[in-house]
Every structure is written in structure tokens, then in C-alpha cells.
Amino acid sequence: MxxxxxxxxxxxxxxxxxxxxxxxxxxxxxxxxxxxxxxxxxxxxxxxxxxxxxxxxxxxxxxxxxxxxxxxxxxxxxxxxxxxxxxxxxxxxVRSRTLRRMAQVSSKWKQQLLKQMKQVEFDTTGILVEDKEFSLSIHYRSAKQRTKVKAALLAMVGHLNPKPRIVLGKFIVNVVAPESxxxxxxxxxxxxxxxxxxxxxxxxxxxxxxxxxxxxxxxxxxxxxxxxxxxxxxxxxxxxxxxxxxxxxxxxxxxxxxx
Ligand SMILES: [Mg+2]
CATH class of the missing domain: 3.40.50.1000 (HAD superfamily/HAD-like)
Structure with a gap:
């Protein structure tokens, strides 16, 4: 570089x-x-x-x-x-039909994720699930024990159905549709x-x-x-x-x- x-x-x-x-x-x-x-x-x-x-x-x-x-x-x-x-x-x-489908999938993922988060045994304080209409961003910058939280979040998004494409960012786990x-x-x-x-x-x-x-x-x-x-x-x-x-x-x- x-x-x-x-x-x-x-x-x-x-x-x-x-x-x-x-x-x-x-x-x-x-x-x-x-x-x-x-x-x-x-x-x-x-x-x-x-x-x-x-x-x-x-x-x-x-x-x-x-x-x-x-x-x-x-x-x-x-x-x-x-x-x-x-x-x-x-x-x-990008066609509006594609976007509508992505919005439906994303809202399904959100429900699944929030349900999983209620069941976990670690402290979820500081985790923010951002609904971006067509995809989700899960922020954990403000969480305690970020390494542990990241591993737990990755396990959770691994259970989402349909399976998303996972895009990692700086203390963010993004889930987007695989074909997007x-x-x-x-x-x-x-x-x-x-x-x-x-x-x-x-x-x-x-x-x-x-x-x-x-x-x-x-x-x-x-x-x-x-x-x-x-x-x-x-x-x-x-x-x-x-x-x-x-x-x-x-x-x-x-x-x-x-x-
Ligand atoms: Mg950036």
C-alpha cells in the first residue's frame, strides 16, 4: 500500500x-x-x-x-x-421487487434474533440491533467482553433462516441476503x-x-x-x-x- x-x-x-x-x-x-x-x-x-x-x-x-x-x-x-x-x-x-423481498427476509431475521437474545445467558447490555429495512446491523462496540459477545453473536446469526451473508465491520456484525x-x-x-x-x-x-x-x-x-x-x-x-x-x-x- x-x-x-x-x-x-x-x-x-x-x-x-x-x-x-x-x-x-x-x-x-x-x-x-x-x-x-x-x-x-x-x-x-x-x-x-x-x-x-x-x-x-x-x-x-x-x-x-x-x-x-x-x-x-x-x-x-x-x-x-x-x-x-x-x-x-x-x-x-436494483429492482423494487428484490428490495421488497429483502425487507421481508430482514424483518424475519430480526424477530429470530431478538428471540434468541432473550434466551442467552450472557449480558446483552450494549448490544444494539439496528433495523435498516433491507438488512440488519448488530452493534456491540458498547458491550462488555466484546470478544465473547462477538463469538456469541456469530453463533446466533449462524442459526438465522434463511441463511444470511455475514459482513463483519468494526464492532458490527451485518447480516445481508446472500445474493444481494x-x-x-x-x-x-x-x-x-x-x-x-x-x-x-x-x-x-x-x-x-x-x-x-x-x-x-x-x-x-x-x-x-x-x-x-x-x-x-x-x-x-x-x-x-x-x-x-x-x-x-x-x-x-x-x-x-x-x-
Ligand atoms: Mg466504514
């Missing part, structure tokens, strides 16, 4: 990749916004929100998140029109929708690897935080670095529109 911002060669490579037809896509939690203990309280910093609005004026901007689209709409500037939620399930080209599209699919369908020639994608978590593994020369991938096992090509140091990256994108795009 290479540092995107600390070498002028890599910064120049980013600049050469950007023009008004490059889709700029971002994950939300841990990428655009700091991770919050309570997921309902996650917010963009005012500076990030301002930069994102400015970026929307010079290129297509998308947010692709595990959150539901309805939730995302309240958290990002209204100038961002391209939103994909539920790990890529809510995206252009992922973030990589969502990115490609948004690129198609806006006729983007190239794209940049920035993410911080395991489910962002679904984008990072895409072998597409038109895509530049960036991870928040270096990690050797990641398939992303570049990294930025941490979540706080996002403003510097957004600023660089804006500066390059404004300059290329003048040149």
Missing part, C-alpha cells in the same frame, strides 16, 4: 486521475465521519460537510454505505444525490448511471474490500488507515486526513477546469 498524500508522485497520480467525469465515491462511517459509539449519533464534521458540498460543484459525488439510504440522506449534504445504502443493496438498477449486490456492484452501477470515465473510492472497513478487489484500471482505491492485507492501492493516514484529501480533489478539479 502506498501513502496517497505524503508523496508528491502519488498526489500527482491522483490529480491525473481526476476530471469532471471522475466519480468520487466514499464510504460514510470511519471515512467521511468519525466512528461514533452510538451509531445514531455519527455526524460529519462541519469542515467535511462544507468540502463535500464544494466537491459536488465540480464532479459527481457518491456515498456508498452500510447505512440505509433514508438514514444517509439526513447525514450528508443535500447536494449529494448519489446515495447507495445497505452495503450496495440500495443502488441504481455489494458495494463493488453499487460503485459500478453508479459509474454507469452517471457515465463516469473513472472513479475514486475511499473506505475504511472490511466491506469496502468488495470495492478494493475490483480489478478495474479506471478505479483508484484508497483505504483510511494502512493495512497490509487490504487490496486498496493507496491509503490515507486516518479519518482526520479526509479533509486534506477532499481539499486536494477540489483544488485539482478547479485547476483542471481552468486549464
Amino acid at each position: 502506498r501513502s496517497l498524500l505524503s508523496s508528491s508522485k502519488n498526489r500527482n497520480f491522483l490529480r491525473s486521475h481526476l476530471d469532471s467525469r471522475t466519480l468520487l465515491a466514499f464510504d460514510f462511517d470511519g471515512t467521511l465521519a468519525p466512528i461514533a459509539n452510538d451509531p445514531y449519533r455519527a455526524r460529519l464534521r462541519a469542515s467535511t460537510a462544507r468540502l463535500l458540498s464544494e466537491l459536488c460543484g465540480v464532479a459527481p459525488v457518491a456515498v456508498i454505505s452500510g447505512r440505509g439510504v433514508r438514514d444517509l440522506k439526513e447525514k450528508v449534504p443535500s447536494s449529494i444525490q448519489l446515495l447507495s445504502g445497505n452495503h450496495g443493496l440500495e443502488a441504481p438498477g 449486490p455489494h458495494k463493488g456492484d453499487a460503485l459500478l452501477s453508479i459509474m454507469k448511471k452517471v457515465k463516469a470515465k473513472r472513479a475514486v473510492y475511499v473506505g475504511d472497513d472490511d466491506n469496502d474490500e468488495d470495492v478494493f478487489v475490483l480489478k478495474n484500471p479506471r478505479l483508484l482505491t484508497v483505504r483510511v488507515g494502512a493495512r497490509n492485507s487490504s487490496k486498496a492501492k493507496y491509503y490515507i493516514k486516518n479519518q482526520r486526513s479526509i479533509d486534506e484529501l477532499l481539499g486536494l480533489m477540489i483544488q485539482s478539479l478547479k485547476k483542471s477546469s481552468v486549464d
Whole structure:
């Protein structure tokens, strides 16, 4: 992995990749916004929100998140029109019939899960089952004995019927329908929708690897935080670095529109 911002060669490579037809896509939690203990309280910093609005004026901007689209709409500037939620399930080209089926399955899983949670013998304080309409996220960041709780949650979701695809995140166990599209699919369908020639994608978590593994020369991938096992090509140091990256994108795009 290479540092995107600390070498002028890599910064120049980013600049050469950007023009008004490059889709700029971002994950939300841990990428655009700091991770919050309570997921309902996650917010963009005012500076990030301002930069994102400015970026929307010079290129297509998308947010692709595990959150539901309805939730995302309240958290990002209204100038961002391209939103994909539920790990890529809510995206252009996904049929409403598919979504209706996913909603039914997800509500079944929720009932099964809450029933199991009543029967377990460990302390479930701090575990939050988030209903995202088409999938579930089980948060355990605030639980005591997180390692033990994670193992117990994995055992529980292993009993769900029908069997879900399990997507692990930072102190989150996500359950999504096995055949549902992922973030990589969502990115490609948004690129198609806006006729983007190239794209940049920035993410911080395991489910962002679904984008990072895409072998597409038109895509530049960036991870928040270096990690050797990641398939992303570049990294930025941490979540706080996002403003510097957004600023660089804006500066390059404004300059290329003048040149
Ligand atoms: Mg994230």
C-alpha cells in the first residue's frame, strides 16, 4: 500500500486521475465521519460537510454505505444525490421487487434474533440491533467482553433462516441476503448511471474490500488507515486526513477546469 498524500508522485497520480467525469465515491462511517459509539449519533464534521458540498460543484459525488439510504440522506449534504445504502443493496438498477423481498427476509431475521437474545445467558447490555429495512446491523462496540459477545453473536446469526451473508465491520456484525449486490456492484452501477470515465473510492472497513478487489484500471482505491492485507492501492493516514484529501480533489478539479 502506498501513502496517497505524503508523496508528491502519488498526489500527482491522483490529480491525473481526476476530471469532471471522475466519480468520487466514499464510504460514510470511519471515512467521511468519525466512528461514533452510538451509531445514531455519527455526524460529519462541519469542515467535511462544507468540502463535500464544494466537491459536488465540480464532479459527481457518491456515498456508498452500510447505512440505509433514508438514514444517509439526513447525514450528508443535500447536494449529494448519489446515495447507495445497505452495503450496495440500495443502488441504481436494483429492482423494487428484490428490495421488497429483502425487507421481508430482514424483518424475519430480526424477530429470530431478538428471540434468541432473550434466551442467552450472557449480558446483552450494549448490544444494539439496528433495523435498516433491507438488512440488519448488530452493534456491540458498547458491550462488555466484546470478544465473547462477538463469538456469541456469530453463533446466533449462524442459526438465522434463511441463511444470511455475514459482513463483519468494526464492532458490527451485518447480516445481508446472500445474493444481494455489494458495494463493488453499487460503485459500478453508479459509474454507469452517471457515465463516469473513472472513479475514486475511499473506505475504511472490511466491506469496502468488495470495492478494493475490483480489478478495474479506471478505479483508484484508497483505504483510511494502512493495512497490509487490504487490496486498496493507496491509503490515507486516518479519518482526520479526509479533509486534506477532499481539499486536494477540489483544488485539482478547479485547476483542471481552468486549464
Ligand atoms: Mg466504514
